[in-house]
Structure formats: C-alpha cells, structure tokens
Amino acid sequence: MVFVYFIRAGLQTQEYHKNFFPALFLANQMEEEVDFRHEIYQWAFGYTWMEKRQQILHDRNLLLLRIGFRALVDPDTCEQVMAVEPLHWAWRRERPIHHSRAFPMLRRNVQQVNTYGSWSSLPPCMLCRTMHLSLHARGKFEDQP
Numbered sequence: 001m002v003f004v005y006f007i008r009a010g011l012q013t014q015e016y017h018k019n020f021f022p023a024l025f026l027a028n029q030m031e032e033e034v035d036f037r038h039e040i041y042q043w044a045f046g047y048t049w050m051e052k053r054q055q056i057l058h059d060r061n062l063l064l065l066r067i068g069f070r071a072l073v074d075p076d077t078c079e080q081v082m083a084v085e086p087l088h089w090a091w092r093r094e095r096p097i098h099h100s101r102a103f104p105m106l107r108r109n110v111q112q113v114n115t116y117g118s119w120s121s122l123p124p125c126m127l128c129r130t131m132h133l134s135l136h137a138r139g140k141f142e143d144q145p
Helices: 002-009 013-031 037-066 075-084 126-137
Strands: none
Touching: 002 013, 002 037, 002 075, 013 037
C-alpha cells in the first residue's frame, strides 16, 4: 500500500524516505480494525515519539492531499505491485497461520495490547515455541547453528 501511495502522490524516489512512515501510518489506519497507531509512532520516532506525533499526523495529511484522498487500495492493485517483482523476499516469506490475522480487541489479553518501540523486544509467541518443541521432539526439526 505504501508504494501505491507513492505512485498516486507522484513522489520522486528521493521523497520516499521522508514519506515512508506517514504512508505506513495511513495504510495502518485504512486496514487495521484496532487502534495500534502508537506502535508506528514509537518505531518512527523512538523515545521522543509523543513530542513528534503531531508531525506525523501533519505529514500524513499532506500525503492524503497529494493522493487526492484515494487511500483505499484494492487487492487487484496489490497483486499488480507484487507482480512487478514476484520473487521479492517480502512476497516469499512464510508466516505461521496464527500470525496472519489481526485479533479483535475483545479477544486480546493485557500483554497483547502493550506497544513496543524499536528499542524493545516483543515477547515470545508461546504457540510458536510449543510448535518448535513439538517438531524437535518428533525429530522433524534440527536446530540451526
């Protein structure tokens, strides 16, 4: 979606860096059903995110103006973008099925609603750990060096 916004806005390549987080923020607002926007603030601005969040809102609004308020990106457009570089690592990565969907706020526990900035580590996924141990016990998984 971010790349589509760049195209719609007519951005030059040198403008991509400055507009990345505003575009990512906008994409998050368009697609996510729950409000975890503070997570993007923390990744974009680090410890000083609270002082700088008005700037990202301002930059997002400028981007919205440049794209003519066309923030919805349909699946066909996403497929076209992916077809430009079909072997790109981002399209080939494998993600466990239990990591592939957003969980509605009512089904989250307290730990799941905490936000983490780029300076911290996410807590380990207990389901992934359980799967790893199960595969290892059955001899179907070898530890990587």
